[in-house]
Amino acid sequence: MQGPLAAMVPRRASNLDLMASAATRRSFEIRTYGCQMNMHDSERLAGLLESAGYQRAAAGTDPDVVVFNTCAVRENADNRLYGNLGHLLPVKNSRPGMQIAVGGCLAQKDRATITQRAPWVDVVFGTHNIGSLPVLLERARVQQQAQVEILESLERFPSVLPASRESPYSAWVAISVGCNNTCTFCIVPSLRGREEDRRPGDVLAEIEALASDGVLEITLLGQNVNSYGVGFGDRLAFGKLLRSCGNVADLERVRFTSPHPRDFTDDVIHAMADTANVMPQLHMPVQSGSDAVLRAMRRAYRREKYLAILDQVRSAMPEAAITTDIIVGFPGETEQDFADTLDLVRQARFAGAFTFQYSIRPGTPAAEMPGQVPREVVAERYERLAVLVAEVSWQENQKIVGREVEVLVADGEGRKDAANHRMSGRARDNRLVHFAPADPAPRPGDVITTVVTGAAPHYLLADIPPSTVRRTRAGDAWEARRADAGMNSESRGPASAGSVLLGMPSRRPAG
Numbered sequence: 056m057q058g059p060l061a062a063m064v065p066r067r068a069s070n071l072d073l074m075a076s077a078a079t080r081r082s083f084e085i086r087t088y089g090c091q092m093n094m095h096d097s098e099r100l101a102g103l104l105e106s107a108g109y110q111r112a113a114a115g116t117d118p119d120v121v122v123f124n125t126c127a128v129r130e131n132a133d134n135r136l137y138g139n140l141g142h143l144l145p146v147k148n149s150r151p152g153m154q155i156a157v158g159g160c161l162a163q164k165d166r167a168t169i170t171q172r173a174p175w176v177d178v179v180f181g182t183h184n185i186g187s188l189p190v191l192l193e194r195a196r197v198q199q200q201a202q203v204e205i206l207e208s209l210e211r212f213p214s215v216l217p218a219s220r221e222s223p224y225s226a227w228v229a230i231s232v233g234c235n236n237t238c239t240f241c242i243v244p245s246l247r248g249r250e251e252d253r254r255p256g257d258v259l260a261e262i263e264a265l266a267s268d269g270v271l272e273i274t275l276l277g278q279n280v281n282s283y284g285v286g287f288g289d290r291l292a293f294g295k296l297l298r299s300c301g302n303v304a305d306l307e308r309v310r311f312t313s314p315h316p317r318d319f320t321d322d323v324i325h326a327m328a329d330t331a332n333v334m335p336q337l338h339m340p341v342q343s344g345s346d347a348v349l350r351a352m353r354r355a356y357r358r359e360k361y362l363a364i365l366d367q368v369r370s371a372m373p374e375a376a377i378t379t380d381i382i383v384g385f386p387g388e389t390e391q392d393f394a395d396t397l398d399l400v401r402q403a404r405f406a407g408a409f410t411f412q413y414s415i416r417p418g419t420p421a422a423e424m425p426g427q428v429p430r431e432v433v434a435e436r437y438e439r440l441a442v443l444v445a446e447v448s449w450q451e452n453q454k455i456v457g458r459e460v461e462v463l464v465a466d467g468e469g470r471k472d473a474a475n476h477r478m479s480g481r482a483r484d485n486r487l488v489h490f491a492p493a494d495p496a497p498r499p500g501d502v503i504t505t506v507v508t509g510a511a512p513h514y515l516l517a518d519i520p521p522s523t524v525r526r527t528r529a530g531d532a533w534e535a536r537r538a539d540a541g542m543n544s545e546s547r548g549p550a551s552a553g554s555v556l557l558g559m560p561s562r563r564p565a566g
Contacts, residue, residue: 081119082112086139089126091276091312092247093159095213095227096185097124100158102217107189111219117146120154120192125161127242128416132161140173147175154178154192158185160246163205164418170201181205182247186216209233209251214261222466223536224500224529225272226265230258230296234278235285236315238342239353239420240382240413243278250278252286255296262303269532271500272308272463273300280311281318294322301330305528307502308463309333310485313340313380317355319364328371335372336485339364340380344399345392348385351424358399365403376406376451376484383440384413384433387426393436400443406451406486407513408444412437445512452486452510459506459522460515462488466499466533482515490517493524500529 083104087097100122101111112118121143125136140155147153156178157169163181170176177195180187183206191202214229233248234241262273275296277283284292300309309332314323316339327333339361343349346357368375381396400408412433415422462480468487477489478496480503490505497503504523509516 081109082116083109083120083122084112084118085122085124087124088132088135088159088161089128091227091274092229092232092278093124093126094221095229095276096159096182097122098218098220098227099213099216100124100185100188101219103186103189105219106217109189117150117153119150119152120156122156122158122188125157125159127160127164127246129414133165136161137172140176144173144175152196154195156180156188156192158182158188160243163246164242166205167203170203174201177201179203179205183207183209185213208248212251212253214253214257222499223269223532224463224527225274226270227276228258228261228265228273229253229276230280230283230293231277231286235282236279236355237353239351239424240342240385240416242416242419245418247278250282250286252283252292254287255292255299258296259299259303262300262306266303266306269500269528271306271502271527271529272310273306275300275309275311277311277313279313279315279318281314281320281323291320291322294320294326297323297326297333298330301332303332307332308483310336312338314338316341316361316364321367324364324367324371327368334483334485335375336377336483337368337375338378341399341403342380342382343385343388343392344381344396345388346395348388348392348396351387352382352385352421358395362399362402374484376486377403378407378409378485379403379405380409380411381440381444382411382413383437384428386413386421386424386428388413388428388436393440397440397443400440400447404447404451405444406484407448410437410440410444449510449512452512452515455486455507455515456510457507459504460486460488460517462490462503462505462517462521464497464499464501464503464530477516487514488517489514491520493521495524497521497524498526498530498533500531500533501525501527 085097085100087093109120123136123139126132136157143155147155154177155175157176158180160182162169162179166179169179178188178191178201180191184204187204191204195202209232213232220226231250231252233250234244235250236244265273281293283296284290297309300306319339341361342352342354344358349357365377368377383393460482462482464478464480468479468481476492478492479487479489482488490503493503502525503521505517505521506519507515508518
């Protein structure tokens with residue numbers, strides 16, 4: 056059912072005419088906040104705009120259209136958005152015809168509030184109707200007034216929309232949207248709706264098409280990938296999908312994010328272990344090591360079940376790297392609860408963890424809970440947790456020193472190392488590897504084999520030249536894209552701000 060704000064814009068009026076009349080070759084930039092699903096949506100938004108005649112803005116230039124794809128999960132997300140909108144106001148005033156659009160979770164939540172607080176915004180659209188963006192931009196241009204369209208249910212699955220992918224060698228593939236969980240700290244289900252699953256045949260058709268285009272690595276996306284299949288009556292569908300990925304020609308790496316411990320089953324573990332191109336890597340949020348806090352979070356599992364899953368995964372795949380998410384300072388968290396979390400981190404031996412200080416999200420049950428932990432206490436616990444996580448991940452990374460690793464060379468992954476001219480990429484277990492260059496240098500999308508010579512908490516070092524460099528169809532695709540663009544990779548205008556870290560959450564959202 057459509058929301059009341061959708062009535063502000065006629066839905067079907069002359070869409071093709073509006074698209075045809077769009078100013079040709081106007082430039083755009085998409086600024087993406089938050090999770091992998093937002094990054095995936097931004098690739099769809101870029102594809103829509105390019106199909107409508109827009110082009111990516113060249114690096115260092117002011118675009119004709121700026122699109123904010125927002126997140127509502129983090130604290131002060133609205134302040135960050137309005138601050139960035141404020142910075143654009145003088146730019147827009149100096150550039151007649153410039154347009155600003157706001158979409159994503161914060162747009163779904165705040166709706167008409169955005170144009171009230173920032174009346175220079177031209178378009179507001181929600182999570183369920185990203186396909187409307189080009190038409191809404193043209194309506195705003197023709198009618199000279201803001202267009203707000205927020206739907207209450209999914210208009211069409213985003214994966215049917217055209218995409219302009221950030222990477223020619225790695226790709227997101229959404230298998231579901233929405234979430235049926237009721238975690239008390241999370242606002243996502245109310246903004247993205249109930250879970251809707253794509254049919255396996257449609258997912259595999261997209262994967263096969265990507266592989267035929269040179270994509271070497273795909274990451275299956277869902278708010279809870281383990282519940283995939285419930286919508287069409289097959290609770291074992293996710294494990295079957297992983298096995299089917301193993302039959303896709305030229306597809307070398309398959310990852311997925313994020314699973315929920317409640318729904319993590321033996322068949323998925325077996326599928327991971329038995330399918331050669333499913334990587335030995337698992338990102339599974341735990342959120343807390345305290346059963347009392349997990350109960351208050353409504354997470355539907357307890358610490359012993361979580362640790363038992365990790366034992367099963369490591370028994371099937373001893374080389375697996377396991378990462379997680381942890382929230383510190385949830386309402387009611389005691390010092391003993393926090394000590395339980397520290398203890399779980401020591402037992403779990405995570406290769407990495409994304410840690411967050413709890414903050415009140417209006418509209419969630421946790422926001423109204425008693426026992427809100429003082430901010431200074433949350434900050435102090437967060438620092439202790441961060442120190443432990445870094446210590447454990449460093450110890451785990453040190454175990455890899457001296458081992459041979461296969462690295463998919465990446466474009467823009469990790470920090471540049473001008474002194475040593477290192478390149479970067481991801482090992483099969485998704486660890487970031489900075490490696491010494493080869494001659495000739497591998498291209499992003501190529502695969503190298505090297506030996507790890509050093510370790511830090513968040514990356515590995517390989518300071519001897521690679522023993523092998525394998526040129527791939529993915530590297531060919533990267534080179535062809537660069538040639539087609541007529542520019543090197545550094546000057547290519549981005550569809551969205553920030554790098555894309557496949558299979559892992561983004562550490563630093565744009566802003």
